[in-house]
Amino acid sequence: MRSLVVYESLFGNTDAVAHAIAEGLSRYGEVAVLTPDAADPEEVRAADLLVVGTPTHARGLPRASSWANGKPETVPRGAGRLVRDWLIDVSTGDGRPATAFATRLDKPRWLTGSAARGIARRLRRRGWSRVATPTSFVVLGTKGPLRDGELDRARAWGDALAVVATGSALVQS
Numbered sequence: 001m002r003s004l005v006v007y008e009s010l011f012g013n014t015d016a017v018a019h020a021i022a023e024g025l026s027r028y029g030e031v032a033v034l035t036p037d038a039a040d041p042e043e044v045r046a047a048d049l050l051v052v053g054t055p056t057h058a059r060g061l062p063r064a065s066s067w068a069n070g071k072p073e074t075v076p077r078g079a080g081r082l083v084r085d086w087l088i089d090v091s092t093g094d095g096r097p098a099t100a101f102a103t104r105l106d107k108p109r110w111l112t113g114s115a116a117r118g119i120a121r122r123l124r125r126r127g128w129s130r131v132a133t134p135t136s137f138v139v140l141g142t143k144g145p146l147r148d149g150e151l152d153r154a155r156a157w158g159d160a161l162a163v164v165a166t167g168s169a170l171v172q173s
């Protein structure tokens with residue numbers, strides 16, 4: 001199974017989570033971890049499982065303006081391409097499995113929101129089928145760090161995703 005993890009990250013926390021998820025997935029096959037600029041249609045076409053994540057900004061997916069608020073001296077990693085924009089015309093899933101993750105602050109979920117839900121909704125609209133509930137990983141402050149144990153949880157989540165995605169591929173074949 002080939003998995004593709006696509007993410008963006010201002011301060012490095014979502015980057016670390018994306019790589020931990022990929023570590024979990026890698027026990028079951030090849031994994032590419034890419035920012036939107038590198039995740040071209042060929043990469044997406046080759047993916048048996050797609051996992052997409054961002055930080056949570058203003059309760060949803062980052063925008064160019066929220067990047068500028070958070071870290072004015074940078075442009076988004078990925079030569080300025082945002083996951084929000086990448087999802088507009090990402091190759092259709094044709095029922096292939098996908099799911100979403102986000103990082104968010106360590107406060108009640110109703111207060112913080114989570115980008116994961118919005119990402120999952122966009123994936124569904126593009127014809128990807130939901131392989132797992134969208135999940136958030138928690139940071140202790142805007143710049144991090146991640147709460148203790150979150151990278152272990154991300155690895156375990158990646159592992160579990162691969163098991164479910166492999167199972168559904170077997171059922172479909």
Ligand SMILES: Cc1cc2nc3c(=O)[nH]c(=O)nc-3n(C[C@H](O)[C@H](O)[C@H](O)COP(=O)(O)O)c2cc1C
Nearest residue numbers: 009010011012013014058059070103104105112142
């Ligand atoms: C402009 C901006 C808006 C934010 N809004 C939210 C928010 O609505 N809810 C939340 O939980 N965290 C919010 N955060 C904190 C982010 O969740 C945190 O910076 C992010 O998870 C860190 O991930 P990163 O290191 O990959 O950028 C915001 C951060 C910035 C910079």
